[in-house]
Amino acid sequence: MIIKKAELEAVTAKRHQYPEDNLPEIAFAGRSNVGKSSLLNLLTGRKKLARVSGSPGKTRTINFYRVNDAFRIVDLPGYGYAKVSKSISETWGDMMETYLENRQGLIKVVQLVDIRHAPSKQDVEMYNYLRHYGLDGIVVATKADKVSRNETQKCVRQIRTTLKLSERDVVIPVSSLKKTGHERLLEEMERLLEG
Ligand SMILES: Nc1nc2c(ncn2[C@@H]2O[C@H](COP(=O)(O)OP(=O)(O)O)[C@@H](O)[C@H]2O)c(=O)[nH]1
Numbered sequence: 269m270i271i272k273k274a275e276l277e278a279v280t281a282k283r284h285q286y287p288e289d290n291l292p293e294i295a296f297a298g299r300s301n302v303g304k305s306s307l308l309n310l311l312t313g314r315k316k317l318a319r320v321s322g323s324p325g326k327t328r329t330i331n332f333y334r335v336n337d338a339f340r341i342v343d344l345p346g347y348g349y350a351k352v353s354k355s356i357s358e359t360w361g362d363m364m365e366t367y368l369e370n371r372q373g374l375i376k377v378v379q380l381v382d383i384r385h386a387p388s389k390q391d392v393e394m395y396n397y398l399r400h401y402g403l404d405g406i407v408v409a410t411k412a413d414k415v416s417r418n419e420t421q422k423c424v425r426q427i428r429t430t431l432k433l434s435e436r437d438v439v440i441p442v443s444s445l446k447k448t449g450h451e452r453l454l455e456e457m458e459r460l461l462e463g
């Protein structure tokens with residue numbers, strides 16, 4: 269799949285402000301700082317489409333990117349940033365639930381985890397949540413440049429075990445820094461969109 273056009277269509281925490289047509293959507297979830305914005309920029313070939321931040325935890329909205337006028341990539345708010353207050357994390361939960369439960373066009377949520385570490389408790393919770401909604405099955409292991417080729421397989425196995433993935437679930441190591449792995453992810457996305 270070639271992404272020719274990508275534009276930010278909506279930034280919102282409120283359901284009534286979601287884009288209204290029923291374009292298919294593929295959403296991306298992961299803890300703050302996992303590399304979600306960097307990945308979206310790599311996928312779309314637009315360096316500054318999504319804001320990359322050195323300080324985690326800023327995004328408190330759902331960001332809708334319209335791609336090729338054919339589907340959307342949806343940037344879900346990051347979780348797991350230690351400094352958020354209880355009330356903010358409740359808002360996060362409400363936002364996620366509202367989106368995941370009601371969104372007609374949503375076909376899949378790609379779960380991002382940092383390749384270097386075993387998925388955290390919150391990563392596991394998030395993935396189980398996706399499983400509950402039947403939106404699981406694709407995991408991206410980010411920052412693949414941080415581990416050697418040798419270690420990559422070991423890390424992927426650890427991710428598979430910790431998230432209790434099945435054989436047909438895919439784990440795709442990606443480096444936004446080195447620009448590797450994204451083509452395989454785009455292929456998976458294309459497959460999903462073709463249904
Ligand atoms: N080494 C490396 N660093 C990355 C990669 N992707 C993101 N980062 C860094 O991780 C930090 C968080 O990235 P960002 O894309 O804003 O993460 P987000 O909070 O999940 O959207 C930034 O400092 C990025 O430069 C990657 O593939 N490799």
Ligand SMILES: [Mg+2]
Nearest residue numbers: 304305319327
């Ligand atoms: Mg981000």
